Amino acid sequence: MQKKLNYDVTIIGAGAAGLMAAIEAGKRGRKVLILEKNNHIGSKILISGGGRCNFTNINANPNCYISENPHFIKSVFSRYSSNDFIELVEKHNIEYYEKTLGQLFCKKSSREIVNMLQKECNEANVTIELSVNIQNIKKDNIFTVTTDSGIYTSESLVIACGGLSFPKKGATDFGYKIAKQFEIDLIKDRPALVPITVDERKNSSLLELSGLSFKAEAKTEGTKVTFKENVLITHRGFSGPAILQISSYWQKGKEIELRLEPELNWDEIINSHSRERIELKTLLSNYFSQRLADYLANEISSSKPMIQYSSKEIENIIQRLYAWKINPNGDEGYAKAEVTTGGVDTNELNQKTMESKKIKGLYFIGEIVDVTGWLGGYNFQWAWASGYIAGQNI
Ligand SMILES: Cc1cc2nc3c(=O)[nH]c(=O)nc-3n(C[C@H](O)[C@H](O)[C@H](O)COP(=O)(O)OP(=O)(O)OC[C@H]3O[C@@H](n4cnc5c(N)ncnc54)[C@H](O)[C@@H]3O)c2cc1C
Incomplete structure (x- = not known):
């Protein structure tokens, strides 16, 4: 009963x-x-x-x-x-x-x-x-x-x-x-505060960096809100506080933009070395781990001595450091979402x-x-x- x-x-x-x-x-x-x-x-x-x-x-x-x-x-x-x-x-x-x-x-x-x-x-x-x-x-x-x-x-x-x-x-x-x-x-409803994923075939060299983190300011279309915190590369894409925060605002099909090491003045740093023989990847390794610096240098513009870049290429390097564009193909869903x-x-x-x-x-x-x-x-x-x-x- x-x-x-x-x-x-x-x-x-x-x-x-x-x-x-x-x-x-x-x-x-x-x-x-x-x-x-x-x-x-x-x-x-x-x-x-x-x-x-x-x-x-x-x-x-x-x-x-x-x-x-x-x-x-x-x-x-x-x-x-x-x-x-x-x-x-x-x-x-x-x-x-x-x-x-x-x-x-x-x-x-x-x-x-x-x-x-x-x-x-x-x-x-x-x-x-x-x-x-x-x-x-x-x-x-x-x-x-x-x-x-x-x-x-x-x-x-x-x-x-x-x-x-x-x-x-x-x-x-x-x-x-x-x-x-x-x-x-x-x-x-939608998962929020959630790690994002990227196309694994197109990003295999990025995903090999899984476990590396760096500081960035994250933003996405449709909101003025930005988050300056750590970003973590995972074996499927990105996580870390800055990504979790922006994921709540991210809409499918839109980009997420990262300003790398947001306290740094990339104009000044890159321009001040633009007439030197130092390679881009070596220069970037002053600010990122060597593996991430190698990846970024090759992604932005295959690494070579700074003096060999044209002024247009130098401008592109600066822009990419200010706005590394990520194209997520999804997120890790409710299994990993905090809310x-x-x-x-x-x-x-x-x-x-x-x-x-x-x-x-x-x-x-x-x-x-x-x-x-x-x-x-x-x-x-x-x-x-x-x-x-x-x-x-x-
Ligand atoms: C891993 C993780 C870490 C988090 N860390 C933080 C943090 O540090 N700070 C922060 O602010 N937020 C954090 N959050 C978010 C926070 O946990 C939630 O926002 C908060 O718990 C929501 O409270 P709630 O009472 O609405 O729901 P919940 O706390 O989820 O409680 C709902 C309850 O309802 C019960 N329930 C569900 N269905 C039924 C049913 N059919 N019958 C009976 N009972 C049912 C569930 O078992 C659960 O006990 C975290 C979330 C996760 C997943």
Whole structure:
């Protein structure tokens, strides 16, 4: 005989957003249930930030997010900021540090963030059911969630089951299916913060450099945003922070342009050696590893002593160092993407509550919503903030 239980709130997904919403609702005295498919909570928190969870960014603001509706993000962040989450982390005496660019990481381990959320859930009397397989969700006056292990009814239902990236850590398309079931508009999803690939046959000598990294400023058509960070050559194309960041803006068929070592004045460097016998590859090896310098020199203009280049060729060398054009043929997909862009259209949601405008009592929070942050703690900040707001209203 299946158990039948009633709660005030059912939350689907014990990730960053779902846990935060549960804690806040529980603190308000609401009887809260979380249903989680995995046999543990916070699976992505555990693997995040290389095991040290980059839990927020002190510079988080709407400009660091991709969404059809930036005003929506502004409204959410005005109610819950990175300082609010830092306060919670400090309350639990979790040591953290700023790695770079406002990115806050745990000093010890991501596990501390998960333990903190579990403790807060316990204190707020939140019930968490693990290893749950949801069969269907129905709504009459209240929501009924039928699972293999029980039937749960509640007045509010929160969909916090994340995006499609990293299926091996539990990601499913369940939230998107529920949105469709309730006829809620979705913005087309796409992998983001993802390594890009290039045609392997045309780029065999480049791909032999797999493992080498360099600094660059990355840009692509359709956005003014640029990222000055490291680029890593992989055995299939490019990765590293600058590439992951720009991948979220990249559209199929468009180029990505890299300004190599962006602090350097290539005009001055190349022109000042243009009358010398030094070979281009030797000159470039002052700024890149020898293997990358050899590759670049041959790619740009088969390497020879600088004095043998015409002024037009010198100009071309300078231009190529300022704008190395990459033609990606794809990306590594959801298996390697950190996040998913697109999702539940923010126009479908009330920005003060995260509740669906169409279906009373139904809420969407976290990555399932069409709000995608840059790399660097921005995505967790969105999950905490949207979870917090729903938690005040469910
Ligand atoms: C490798 C990696 C590293 C990352 N590092 C960072 C970082 O350092 N900083 C940062 O800001 N962001 C990082 N991110 C992104 C961040 O993890 C997500 O943006 C964030 O976890 C989204 O929170 P969420 O609660 O919406 O979804 P999730 O945290 O993905 O939680 C969703 C939960 O729902 C559960 N679920 C799914 N389907 C069902 C179902 N049918 N029934 C029941 N439960 C279900 C899942 O098992 C999961 O527990 C990283 C992502 C990856 C993949």
